[in-house]
Amino acid sequence: MSKSLIVYFSHNKENYFSGNIVNLEKGNVQVIAETLSTMIDADIYQIKEVDAYPFDYHECTKRASEELKNNTRPQILDPLESIDEYDTIYLGYLNWWSTMPTIVMTFLESYDFTNKHIYPICSHEGSGMGRSESDLKKLCPNSILHKGLSIHGSHVDGCRQQLERGLGGK
Template sequence: MSNKLIAFYSRADENYVSGILKYLTVGNTEVAASIIKEFTDADILKIEQVRPYSKSYNECIAEAQADQKRDARPELKTYPDSLSEYDTIYLGFPNYWSTMPMAVFAFLEHFDFSGKTIKPFCTHEGSGMGVSEKDIKRLCPTANVAKGLAIHGSNVEKSRKAMERWTKE
C-alpha cells in the first residue's frame, strides 16, 4: 500500500487547446496524473461531480464560472473513507479562472490534511498555477503545501521530465 495519493479533477470532452476547441477522450489533467503515477507508484483517485459540466466547452465554462461566482461546492460522486494512510497528496486540476474547479474545493474541505504534504499540479493553456496554491493553503492551513507544478495542457505528454523532477523534489 502506498503512502501517496494522486487525487485529481479532470475534464475530457470539448476543451480549449492551443487556441482552438478540440475534443479530448481523456482530459489533460488525467493524462498528467497517470504520468505522475508512473514516477510515484501512488494510489489514484479521480474527483468527479455527481452532475458533470456540459460536454460543450462554452456551456461548461458558463456552468463552472457560475459555480465559482457563487462559491458553490458541487456534490462529489464519492470520497475515500479516510486519507489517514497517506502522507503525500498529489492534487491535480485544470486552472479555472486562476484557481481550482469548485469540486476540488469540496474535496479539500471534506478532509483534515493536518501533517500531510499537498503537492499541487495543474494543467493550463497559459495561466499557470494562478492563486491555487494560496487557496489550498487557506483551505488546508495545517498541511504543508509544496510548490506546485504548472503543466501546459496541450504539451502534457512532452512534460514528462518536468513531472519526474517535480515528484522527486
C-alpha cells in the same frame, strides 16, 4: 511507513487546447496523473462530479464561473472514505477562472489535511497556477504545501520530464 495518493480532477469533452476548442477523449490532468502514477508508488483517485459538467466548452466554463462566483461546492461521486493513511497527496487539477475547480475545493474541505504534504499540479493553457496555491493555503492551512507545478495542457503528452524536475525526483 509513508503512503502517497494521487488525487485529480480532469475534464475530457470540449477543452481549450493550443488556441482552439477541441474534444479531448482523455482530459489533460488525467494524462498527467496517469504519467505520475507510473513514476511513483501511489494510490490514485479521480474526483468525479455527481452532476456532470457540460460537454460544450462555453457552457462548461459558464457553469464553472457561476460555481466560483457563488462559492458552490459540487457533490463528489463516490468520495473516498478517508485519507488518514496517506502522508503525501499529489493534487492534480485544471485552472478554471484563475484557480482550481470548485469540485476540487469540495474535496479539500471534506478531509483533514493536517501535517499532510500536498504537491499541487495544475494544467493550464497559459495562465499557470493562477491563485490556486493561495486558495490551497486557505483551504488546508495545517498542511505542508509544496510549490505547485504548472503544466501546459497542450503539452501533457511529454510531461514526464516536467514532473521529474518539478517534483524534485519524487
